[in-house]
Every structure is written in structure tokens, then in C-alpha cells.
Amino acid sequence: MEQILATTLRSAAPLVLVAMAGVFAFRAGIFHLGLEGLMIAGAFATVAVGDTTGSVELGVLAAIGVCLLLSALYWWVIGPLGANVIIAGLGLTSIGLGGTAYALGAIFDVRGSLFTDVVLPRPVRNITEGAGVIVAEHSIFVWITPLIVLAAWVVLRRSRFGLRLAAVGEYPFAARSAGVNPSMVRLQAILIAGALCALGGAELSVGALRNFTENMTNGRGFIAFVAVIFGAWHPIGAAFAGLFFGFAEAIGIQSQINITERVPREFVLMIPFVLTIFAVWLGGLWRRRSLEAEAGYAELREPDF
Amino acid sequence: MTSGLRRAVWTVVLVVVSFLITALILRVSGYSVGDVFSGIIQGAITATGASTSSIRWAIPLLLIALGVVVGFRAGFFNIGGQGQFYMGACSALAISLGWREGPAGLVILCGTLAAMLAGVLWSLFPGWLRVRFGTDEVLTTLMMSFIGALVLQYLTAGPMRNPQGTGQTAASERIPEAFRLTGGSGVSLTVLLLVAGVTVLVWLVLERTRFGLTMTLVGRNATMARWQGINVRRVGLGAFALSGALAGLAGAVELYGPAARLVTGFSPEVGFTAVVVALVGLLNVWGTVVAAIFFGGLQAAILFLPIVTDLPPPALVLLHGMVAFLVTIKFRAVRRRRAAQTEATAG
Numbered sequence: 001m002e003q004i005l006a007t008t009l010r011s012a013a014p015l016v017l018v019a020m021a022g023v024f025a026f027r028a029g030i031f032h033l034g035l036e037g038l039m040i041a042g043a044f045a046t047v048a049v050g051d052t053t054g055s056v057e058l059g060v061l062a063a064i065g066v067c068l069l070l071s072a073l074y075w076w077v078i079g080p081l082g083a084n085v086i087i088a089g090l091g092l093t094s095i096g097l098g099g100t101a102y103a104l105g106a107i108f109d110v111r112g113s114l115f116t117d118v119v120l121p122r123p124v125r126n127i128t129e130g131a132g133v134i135v136a137e138h139s140i141f142v143w144i145t146p147l148i149v150l151a152a153w154v155v156l157r158r159s160r161f162g163l164r165l166a167a168v169g170e171y172p173f174a175a176r177s178a179g180v181n182p183s184m185v186r187l188q189a190i191l192i193a194g195a196l197c198a199l200g201g202a203e204l205s206v207g208a209l210r211n212f213t214e215n216m217t218n219g220r221g222f223i224a225f226v227a228v229i230f231g232a233w234h235p236i237g238a239a240f241a242g243l244f245f246g247f248a249e250a251i252g253i254q255s256q257i258n259i260t261e262r263v264p265r266e267f268v269l270m271i272p273f274v275l276t277i278f279a280v281w282l283g284g285l286w287r288r289r290s291l292e293a294e295a296g297y298a299e300l301r302e303p304d305f
Numbered sequence: 306m307t308s309g310l311r312r313a314v315w316t317v318v319l320v321v322v323s324f325l326i327t328a329l330i331l332r333v334s335g336y337s338v339g340d341v342f343s344g345i346i347q348g349a350i351t352a353t354g355a356s357t358s359s360i361r362w363a364i365p366l367l368l369i370a371l372g373v374v375v376g377f378r379a380g381f382f383n384i385g386g387q388g389q390f391y392m393g394a395c396s397a398l399a400i401s402l403g404w405r406e407g408p409a410g411l412v413i414l415c416g417t418l419a420a421m422l423a424g425v426l427w428s429l430f431p432g433w434l435r436v437r438f439g440t441d442e443v444l445t446t447l448m449m450s451f452i453g454a455l456v457l458q459y460l461t462a463g464p465m466r467n468p469q470g471t472g473q474t475a476a477s478e479r480i481p482e483a484f485r486l487t488g489g490s491g492v493s494l495t496v497l498l499l500v501a502g503v504t505v506l507v508w509l510v511l512e513r514t515r516f517g518l519t520m521t522l523v524g525r526n527a528t529m530a531r532w533q534g535i536n537v538r539r540v541g542l543g544a545f546a547l548s549g550a551l552a553g554l555a556g557a558v559e560l561y562g563p564a565a566r567l568v569t570g571f572s573p574e575v576g577f578t579a580v581v582v583a584l585v586g587l588l589n590v591w592g593t594v595v596a597a598i599f600f601g602g603l604q605a606a607i608l609f610l611p612i613v614t615d616l617p618p619p620a621l622v623l624l625h626g627m628v629a630f631l632v633t634i635k636f637r638a639v640r641r642r643r644a645a646q647t648e649a650t651a652g
Contacts, residue, residue, distance in 0.1 A: 033443070037626075077630060084633035086382060086443060087584060091629030094577060098622025099330075105617030106334040214619070219451055226444060266459035273448045273455075277434075280448075284440040 002133040004250050009134070010208050011253070012246025013142040014039070017200035018224035019231070019238040020152045021193035026233045027156060028189035029169035033089030034074055036221025037096025038067045038194055042201025044100035047212035048107065051116040056206060059118060063198040070096070071194030075187045093221065101214040113213040120207045139207030141199060145239075148196070152235040165189055200224070223272055230279040241279070248272045312587055315636045320585060323627040331620065340614050348609025349602035354490065355609065361491030361563055363601025364500055365390065365555040365572065369579035370586065370593045371507045372428075372551035377588050378511060379544035380524035381435065385446030386552045387576025388453025389427045393420035393556025395460055398567055401480040401560070402465065409483040416484075417557040424553020425546045427453060432545025436538040442545075450576060461569045479566040491563025503554065508590040510547070520544050552576075574622060578604075581629045600625075 018035050025032035042063040050059025074092050077083045108114055120139035127136035156162040164185050167175035172182040204220070205212050223245050230244075231237030252268045328338045349359050369386040376383035397416035404412050431445035462475035487493035511517040522530040523540045531537050555575075560567065582600050586593030607621040 031443075074630075077634060082635035083631065087580070087633045088630050090384070090577065090580070091626045091631070094622055094626025095630060096626075098619045098624075098626050101619035102617050102623050103334070105619065106336070111617070222444070222447060226448075229441075229444075264459050264463055266455040266462075270452050270455050273451045276448045277431075277445050280444045281434055281438060281440045284434075284438050 002131060004247075005134045006136070006138075007250035007253055008243065008247045009138060009142055010246075011249040012243045013138075013145045013207065014200040014204045015220060015224045015227060015245055016145050016149065016239050016242035017141070017196050017203060018221055019227040019242040020148060020235060021196035021200070022225045022228035023152060023156070023231075023233055023235050023238050024165070024189045024196070025193045026228050027162075027165050027169045028186045029172070030078070030186065030190065031085050031089070032190075032193060033086055033222070033225065034070075034092030034096070035193070035197055035225055036217055036219070037093035038070060038197035039096070039201040039204070039221045039224075040100050040215070040217045041070060041096045042067050042198035043205035043216060044103065044201075044212050045198070046202040047114055047116050047118075047205050048103070050118040050206060051114070054118065056118040056120055059206065060120075060198070060202050063202050064195050067194040067198035067201075068191055071190045071197075072187070075190045079183050079186060097215055097217075100212070104212070104214060111214075113211050115211045116206065117210070118206055119210050120202070139203060141203040141207045148199075149235050149239040156235060161185075161188065197221075219273070223276055226276045226279050226283075229283040232283070245272055245275065248275055309587075311636065313592070316585055316587060316632060319631050319634055320628055323624065323631050326631075327620070327624045327627050330623070331616070336614060336616055341610065341616055344610045344613040344616075345603070345606040347613065348606030352609060355605060357490050357492050358605035358608070359598065359602035360497075361601070362604035363597045364491070364496065364562070365559050365575050366579050366582050366601055366604075367500065367594060367597035368503065368555035368558065369552045369576060370582040370597055371504065371590065372548035373580050373583035374586070374588050374590065374593055375507065375511065375520070375544055375551065376548040377583065378517070378524050379520040379541055380527060381432070381541065381544060381548075382443045383428055383431075383446050383545065383548045384443060384580055385428060385431065385448075385450040385453075385576070386555075386579050387573075388446075388450035389424040389549045389552035390556045390559070390572075390576060391453040391457045392423040392427045393553030394560045394564070394567055395457055395556070396420045396423035396553070397557040397560045398460075398465065398477055398480065401484050402478060405481055409481075412484055413486070413561055416561070417554065420557035420560075421550040421553040424549040424551070424556065426549070428545045428549025428552070429542065432542055432549075435545070436541040454570060454573075457567065458569045461567055465567075467566070474569050476568040477566045480560065482565075485561055485565055486558075487562045489563060493562075496558060496562050499558070503551070504590060504594060507547075507551070511590060516540070516543060552579075574625065577629075578625050581625055581632065584632050585628065 018039050022032060022035055045063040045066040046059040049062035050056050053059070070092065074088065077088050078085050104110055104114060120141055122137055122139055123143060124136050124138065127133055156165065164175065164180050167178065167180060168182040168185045175182050175185070201217070204216060224242060227241035227245055228238045230241035231239065248271050252271055331341060332338050348355055350356055369390055372386060372389070373383055396419040400416040400419050401412055427449055428446065431440070431442050431449055434440035434445055435442040458475070461477050465477040467476055467478040486495045511520070519530070519535050519540050520543070522533070522535060523537050527537050559572070564571065578600055582596045583593055586596035603621065603624070607618055610616050611618070
């Protein structure tokens with residue numbers, strides 16, 4: 001049981017970090033399906049630069065830099081250039097997945113996995129028994145994730161930027177009347193999202209593990225996005241949804257070890273995706289209560305050709 | 306220029322730009338763009354069997370992309386073609402392995418129908434959630450895709466695994482040779498006629514039938530369509546069903562054509578590439594045919610490239626991503642007009 005809870009925290013941390021990215025994007029009115037691509041780009045940049053320089057800090061900084069750059073491009077394409085948000089987002093995901101796998105071969109001349117010695121610091125270690133196991137061996141990012149969630153909440157609820165973001169996401173015309181440039185506010189939100197995805201990716205590669213593997217995000221960016229909808233695009237709600245999906249993943253991992261004989265592994269791996277459909281369905285029901293929200297939401301995903 | 310022609314030219318420009326950016330990335334990371342380019346030409350057109358291989362890869366892309374076009378017409382993003390394709394292939398495989406002694410024609414017919422039915426079911430569930438509850442279909446079709454990939458993995462590693470198989474990756478048994486519509490090349494007159502027939506049929510349905518027209522109306526403005534007395538839900542379900550049937554059919558054609566057996570995670574990119582194909586084809590049936598042949602050629606080329614260069618194959622995923630990232634960028638005049646419209650309606 002302790003082991004499952006510990007695995008839950010470890011699996012949930014990247015999901016929650018990326019879900020916070022999704023919250024910022026969603027609040028700005030952007031249906032951000034590029035989270036997966038940013039996350040894997042962050043994971044790769046951390047390992048690539050971290051391993052080359054031997055410094056995990058430089059790796060994380062590089063990851064943030066790469067994700068900020070990609071996010072700025074994403075903003076440029078969907079904002080000033082008017083590309084479709086969903087298609088460009090999926091394109092960004094493919095650029096991330098394909099680009100990292102390509103770079104793995106082109107730069108490091110390996111296929112599959114790149115192992116590294118650099119690892120994020122782990123504040124609490126060497127507890128092997130009792131309830132302490134739950135909190136032991138987690139990277140520093142797992143510890144700061146709750147702080148980031150709280151910070152996101154405060155920024156969205158209390159800061160000038162958060163209120164502007166809400167205005168831009170809900171009714172850009174009103175925001176413009178009030179002298180706010182929606183495009184610039186969206187850029188800021190997308191950049192924040194990019195940096196958070198970099199942290200999520202770094203946690204995945206050098207926090208929980210010590211390697212980068214092709215396609216290692218394995219749909220987590222999408223699951224984090226669903227956590228945003230499940231959590232009603234509230235940071236706390238999205239964080240709990242992320243925790244829940246982390247729990248589902250932990251059960252999956254545990255039963256791979258224990259009950260593989262009885263339940264085929266693939267069915268256990270399906271759990272997060274099935275839950276996700278259920279969550280989107282529930283989230284949709286919840287959303288429909290507010291007609292206004294629905295109108296705003298429809299605008300986001302309207303195919304515009 | 307007519308607006309249709311201008312859109313076509315603009316799309317070609319965007320695709321070329323995506324290629325140039327990708328070429329620049331390859332150049333910077335030390336590959337000779339000239340070698341890669343001549344490798345692509347050889348692998349797609351000039352080398353022995355290259356053009357056949359291009360057509361072979363264009364076929365599943367075309368069928369799935371036509372499904373995407375149908376979905377878009379009615380205003381839906383069916384991006385779960387991958388899962389529908391897998392489920393179609395699995396169903397056809399189950400029928401073909403379960404009824405080995407059956408008359409070939411009948412087995413292929415049943416297998417194909419089963420494949421289309423599986424595709425329909427796999428897309429109709431998210432479709433039903435969409436029209437009944439307003440559940441966002443972008444995410445649900447995507448999740449159904451992940452689930453479909455796991456079902457394929459389960460079947461090829463478990464119940465349908467080839468017991469004699471020794472390879473690292475799980476693969477099913479081969480279907481009897483009598484059931485195959487093509488040789489290993491994946492192209493034969495039967496398959497070409499089938500695909501051409503289906504393409505014309507989809508065009509007829511979209512452009513010449515009442516169902517196609519109502520679908521377009523629903524896609525343009527669902528509220529308006531509802532006021533005109535169109536049963537929006539039924540039309541939406543029809544669009545999802547047709548879309549899934551086409552992806553399922555692609556799975557059957559893959560099995561009875563080039564594959565003959567199923568391997569875990571085969572053609573992993575085909576579903577997403579089909580979305581790109583449909584967009585590059587301007588969501589128009591004939592445009593999609595051209596785009597499918599183009600991207601089919603690219604797929605054939607990337608499989609050929611390792612022979613002439615040491616380019617890592619994921620470069621193709623990068624390229625597809627780049628095209629998707631850029632291809633929906635609007636022409637400047639369109640952008641300005643749309644901005645003016647938004648201002649006007651918001652005001």
C-alpha cells in the first residue's frame with residue numbers, strides 16, 4: 001500500500017505539472033494539444049544537456065529554454081498567423097516526439113534510450129519501512145509540485161495577470177475594450193505553460209528515472225490535458241485529477257508486477273485511457289450546465305476552414 | 306485566381322516551407338540535404354518497385370483521410386483513425402484465421418464487412434458521446450486510438466500470437482495465401498479498383514446526395530441546420546459511422562493486401578498522417594487523393610532512405626509534425642477579412 005502511494009506521487013508529479021500548464025493555456029482560451037510534444041522536448045533537453053555538461057541544473061534550464069522557444073513559435077502560428085489551434089497543437093506534439101527521437105539518433109547516435117548519471121536531487125532518502133516510504137526517494141520536483149499548484153491558484157485568482165487572463169479567455173472583446181491586448185496575454189500564458197511542461201518532462205526523465213526513451217511520455221501530455229478538463233480548469237481541481245490519474249497509473253504499474261498472470265497487461269494499461277474518456281464525458285456534462293461556458297468553449301474547437 | 310485555386314497554391318507553399326525548415330534541421334544536424342532529397346526521389350519514384358511502394362503506402366492514408374474529410378464536413382474532428390484502422394485489421398484477421406477453410410471470396414467479404422463494422426463501432430462510441438452529451442470528440446477519439454493500439458498489442462501477444470513466431474515483436478499468424486488480394490507489394494488491380502470505387506463513392510455521397518448536403522450544412526452551422534429541421538444528431542452519427550467505416554476498411558485492405566499478418570504497433574503514424582493528408586488535400590476528395598499519393602511516396606522514401614543515407618527514420622515524424630504545425634496558417638487576406646468579421650460580430 002505504501003508502495004502504491006509512493007508510486008502515485010511519483011507518477012502524478014509530471015502529470016500535475018503539465019496539467020498546470022494546461023490550466024494556464026485553457027484559461028487563455030487555448031485548447032493546447034501540444035503539451036505532449038513540449039513535455040517530451042523538455043525530457044530530452046534535460047537529459048541531453050544535463051548529461052553533456054554533467055549538471056542537472058543546466059539541463060533543466062535548457063529544457064525550459066527549448067520549451068519556451070517552441071511555445072513562442074506555437075503562439076506565433078496560432079495567433080498572428082491564424083493557424084488552427086488543435087491541428088497546430090498536434091503538429092507540435094509530433095515535432096516533439098519525432099524531433100527528440102530524431103535528435104537521439106542524429107546527435108547521440110543511439111536508438112531507443114539514452115541513459116544518464118545526472119539526476120534531480122532527492123531530499124528524503126533511505127527510508128525502507130513504514131509510512132515514510134510514501135515520501136522517500138522523490139525528486140525535488142515532486143516536493144515543489146504542490147507549491148507550484150498553490151502558486152498557480154494565487155496567480156490566477158489574485159494577480160492582475162490572472163484576472164486579465166480570465167477576461168481574455170472568457171470574452172476577448174471585453175478585454176480589448178479594457179485596454180488589454182489579448183494576443184500578448186495569450187503569449188504570456190503559453191510561455192508559462194511551456195516552462196511548466198519543461199519541468200514535467202524533466203521530472204519524468206531525471207526525476208523518476210535516469211534516462212530518456214523515445215516516446216517516453218506515452219500519452220501523458222494528453223492525460224494531463226484531460227486532468228485540466230476533469231478538474232474544471234481550476235488549478236486545485238486539475239491537480240487532484242492529475243493525482244487520480246497518477247493513482248491509476250500506479251495501480252497499473254503495481255499490477256504489472258503482481259497480477260500479470262491473471263489480467264493481461266494491456267488491459268491494465270488501458271485503465272487511464274478508459275478513465276480519461278469517462279472524465280471527458282463527466283467534464284462535458286458539468287460544462288453544459290453553463291450555456292455561456294459552452295458558447296465560449298465551442299469557439300475554441302470550431303473547425304475553421 | 307479563384308479562391309479554390311488560391312487555397313491550393315497557398316497550401317502547396319506551406320508544405321514547401323515545412324519541407325525547407327525540416328531540410329534546414331537535417332542540414333544543421335549534419336546530413337546532406339542533397340543526398341536525402343535524391344534518396345527521397347529514388348525511394349518514391351525511380352528505384353525498382355518504388356512507385357508501387359508509394360501507392361501501397363498511399364492506400365491506407367487515402368482511406369483513413371477520406372474518413373477524416375467526412376468527419377470535418379459535418380464539423381467533427383475524428384482524429385482516432387489509428388484505432389479504427391487497428392480494430393478493422395484485427396476484426397478481419399479474426400474472421401480470416403477463424404474460418405481458414407472458407408471460400409476465399411466469402412471470407413474476404415465477411416472480413417472486410419467486419420472490419421468496417423469494427424471501425425464504425427470504434428468511432429460511433431465517441432460520436433454518440435459527442436452528439437448525445439456534447440463530449441469533446443477530439444479527446445475521446447484520441448483515447449479510443451490509444452485503447453485500440455493496446456487491443457492490437459493484446460491480440461498479437463496473446464490469443465492470436467503466432468506460436469511459431471520467434472521475433473522480438475509480437476505478431477499474429479499469417480492468413481492463408483488464398484485470402485490475399487495482392488502479393489507482398491500491396492498493389493494489385495483488385496485493390497486499386499476497390500480503392501478507386503470507394504473514393505468515387507465517397508465523393509458521390511459528399512457532393513451528390515441529400516446526406517452529404519445536410520452534413521455540410523451541419524458542419525457549417527449546426528444551430529442553423531437544426532432550425533431548418535435537420536436531425537443534427539442523426540447526421541452527426543452518420544458522419545462518424547462513415548468516417549469509422551473508411552478507417553476500418555483501410556485496416557482490412559492492409560491485412561488482405563501487403564500485411565497478411567498483424568504486428569504489434571504496425572504503421573504507428575498512419576492515423577495522424579491521414580489527418581495531415583486530409584488538411585493538405587483541403588478537405589476535398591480529389592485534393593485528398595493527390596495529398597495521399599504525395600505522403601505515400603514520402604513514406605515509401607523514408608523506408609528506402611536507410612539504404613542510401615544513415616538518416617534516423619523519426620525524421621519523417623518530424624516532417625509530418627512540421628507540415629501539420631504550419632499547414633493551417635491562413636493566407637494574409639483571409640486573415641484580415643476574418644479579423645474584420647470577428648470585430649463586426651463582437652461589436
